[in-house]
Amino acid sequence: MSEAFILALDQGTTSSRAILFNAAGEMVSVAQKELTQYYPQAGWVEHDAQEIWAAQVGVAAEALANARVTAKNVAAIGITNQRETTVVWDRATGHPIHRAIVWQDRRTAQACQKLRDDGHADLIRSRTGLLLDAYFSGSKVRWILDNVPGARERAERGELAFGTMDSWLIWNFTAGKVHVTDVTNASRTMLFNIHSLQWDDELLALLDIPRSMLPEVRSSSEVYGHTQASHLGGPIPIAGVAGDQHAALFGQQCIAPGLVKNTYGTGCFMMMNTGDTPIASSNQLLTTVAWQVGGRTQYALEGSIFVGGAVVKWLRDGLGLIRQSSDVAALAGQVSDNGGVYLVPAFAGLGAPHWESQARGTLVGATLGTTAAHVARAALESICYQTVDVLRAMQADAGLRLAELRVDGGATVNPLLMQFQADVLGVSVVRPRITETTALGAAYLAGLAVGYWSSPEALQGQWQMERTFDPAMAPDVAQRHLAGWQRAVATARFWATAQGAD
Numbered sequence: 452m453s454e455a456f457i458l459a460l461d462q463g464t465t466s467s468r469a470i471l472f473n474a475a476g477e478m479v480s481v482a483q484k485e486l487t488q489y490y491p492q493a494g495w496v497e498h499d500a501q502e503i504w505a506a507q508v509g510v511a512a513e514a515l516a517n518a519r520v521t522a523k524n525v526a527a528i529g530i531t532n533q534r535e536t537t538v539v540w541d542r543a544t545g546h547p548i549h550r551a552i553v554w555q556d557r558r559t560a561q562a563c564q565k566l567r568d569d570g571h572a573d574l575i576r577s578r579t580g581l582l583l584d585a586y587f588s589g590s591k592v593r594w595i596l597d598n599v600p601g602a603r604e605r606a607e608r609g610e611l612a613f614g615t616m617d618s619w620l621i622w623n624f625t626a627g628k629v630h631v632t633d634v635t636n637a638s639r640t641m642l643f644n645i646h647s648l649q650w651d652d653e654l655l656a657l658l659d660i661p662r663s664m665l666p667e668v669r670s671s672s673e674v675y676g677h678t679q680a681s682h683l684g685g686p687i688p689i690a691g692v693a694g695d696q697h698a699a700l701f702g703q704q705c706i707a708p709g710l711v712k713n714t715y716g717t718g719c720f721m722m723m724n725t726g727d728t729p730i731a732s733s734n735q736l737l738t739t740v741a742w743q744v745g746g747r748t749q750y751a752l753e754g755s756i757f758v759g760g761a762v763v764k765w766l767r768d769g770l771g772l773i774r775q776s777s778d779v780a781a782l783a784g785q786v787s788d789n790g791g792v793y794l795v796p797a798f799a800g801l802g803a804p805h806w807e808s809q810a811r812g813t814l815v816g817a818t819l820g821t822t823a824a825h826v827a828r829a830a831l832e833s834i835c836y837q838t839v840d841v842l843r844a845m846q847a848d849a850g851l852r853l854a855e856l857r858v859d860g861g862a863t864v865n866p867l868l869m870q871f872q873a874d875v876l877g878v879s880v881v882r883p884r885i886t887e888t889t890a891l892g893a894a895y896l897a898g899l900a901v902g903y904w905s906s907p908e909a910l911q912g913q914w915q916m917e918r919t920f921d922p923a924m925a926p927d928v929a930q931r932h933l934a935g936w937q938r939a940v941a942t943a944r945f946w947a948t949a950q951g952a953d
């Protein structure tokens with residue numbers, strides 16, 4: 452038989468990608484399509500689920516065509532996806548009943564506050580490992596049921612299905628025959644008990660969500676179904692599913708307890724493998740399922756930063772300071788430091804470890820001497836400071852000090868960002884040869900399920916370092932920067948609480 456490949460589908464916040472990998476874990480071809488972002492009101496973010504499906508199947512076909520590979524040479528498909536983003540569709544027609552509500556969307560912040568005021572936060576934390584926040588899918592599903600006319604009645608009659616993007620794509624690839632998700636995506640819904648690995652009836656009752664809407668929960672590495680032949684020219688087993696941050700942890704080979712990765716995409720997501728035991732955080736981090744592979748469930752601690760690389764998109768699209776994202780390094784590089792300017796990019800509230808949902812973007816320290824270059828620098832630095840806050844919380848929870856931080860994601864191409872990250876962390880930042888580790892992780896999960904690779908351990912030789920950024924800043928200078936950042940965060944929090952906020 453001619454060479455076989457694994458196709459990874461990475462359905463991200465800003466784009467849908469398809470990447471074909473060979474047995475050595477090398478990228479053979481890539482196709483990508485940007486997604487439309489809808490901002491119908493301040494704090495709301497939506498996606499068109501039909502556009503996502505069309506884009507995903509389109510890039511999958513393109514990746515195969517680019518490599519002149521046909522479906523019969525694809526051993527399996529692995530799916531990885533932006534997590535929490537919520538779509539509800541009609542089981543009979545397959546049509547979404549509302550645009551997908553994206554993880555960044557804050558429309559349910561008040562509803563979550565009400566649940567907190569009513570004393571439900573501890574129950575949610577103990578069952579799901581999550582903080583009670585609008586970030587997760589649960590309150591978004593409820594919003595759709597409460598706001599789309601007739602939705603609740605239809606859901607109660609069993610006519611509607613809920614899913615995150617993995618479920619939605621599998622449903623479409625299998626023409627509505629398979630309605631599943633995996634444990635990692637389920638663990639981000641605020642409806643899933645991470646200890647029993649089951650949907651939690653008490654939480655479903657609390658959020659008034661009928662169980663009949665929910666997908667069946669499966670492991671992260673098994674055959675869920677086959678693609679309809681019409682989509683990619685032949686049936687292909689879909690054999691791996693994981694939320695993108697979980698897939699990145701797997702792709703970075705962080706398969707042993709204590710290993711940590713940070714992904715710099717739209718947001719920044721740091722995860723530490725904690726092994727077979729879920730660790731409850733004392734520092735406002737999330738406890739989540741890392742993956743379930745070969746009957747073994749591993750857990751992770753996570754620090755979720757809502758605005759990471761998105762701050763660069765904001766410099767480009769919101770402020771018009773740069774024409775393309777890659778221009779940011781040159782603009783920020785025009786000045787040797789931030790000139791006392793700090794930007795807290797709390798555009799969607801602050802995530803870990805602050806969890807201040809009412810915070811908004813805050814620029815402090817500007818003078819008449821402040822230029823666009825200082826703002827660009829402050830924007831890049833904000834990604835790094837947020838990462839320091841999360842890493843400190845994680846080290847405190849785990850009781851260890853990290854030797855190095857493995858990084859990946861779109862923004863890691865920026866050397867200025869990576870060097871400043873090492874400087875303020877005081878820890879080496881290690882960039883692997885393949886920074887598409889999210890897709891690679893999904894490919895691994897799928898390949899393991901169909902015997903394309905024999906075991907997670909057998910993959911370990913594939914991880915290769917491309918470049919290490921060692922700390923080069925004097926510790927007292929780093930401390931001064933971090934102190935400035937802390938004051939800026941305090942200002943953002945004051946702004947949120949003093950106003951009563953909206």
Ligand SMILES: Nc1ncnc2c1ncn2[C@@H]1O[C@H](COP(=O)(O)OP(=O)(O)O)[C@@H](O)[C@H]1O
Pocket residue numbers: 463464465466715716717718759760761762763764776777778779780860861862863864865868
């Ligand atoms: N040179 C750069 N410097 C910093 N950030 C960048 C650069 N190029 C792209 N980005 C940011 O990286 C993000 C895209 O990364 P990606 O991993 O594709 O994200 P996602 O999976 O969230 O869609 C965007 O937010 C973009 O602004």
Ligand SMILES: O=P(O)(O)OC[C@H](O)CO
Pocket residue numbers: 462463464465532533534535554694695696716717718
């Ligand atoms: O699409 P990304 O890479 O920004 O990841 C989004 C996260 O999964 C949201 O929790």
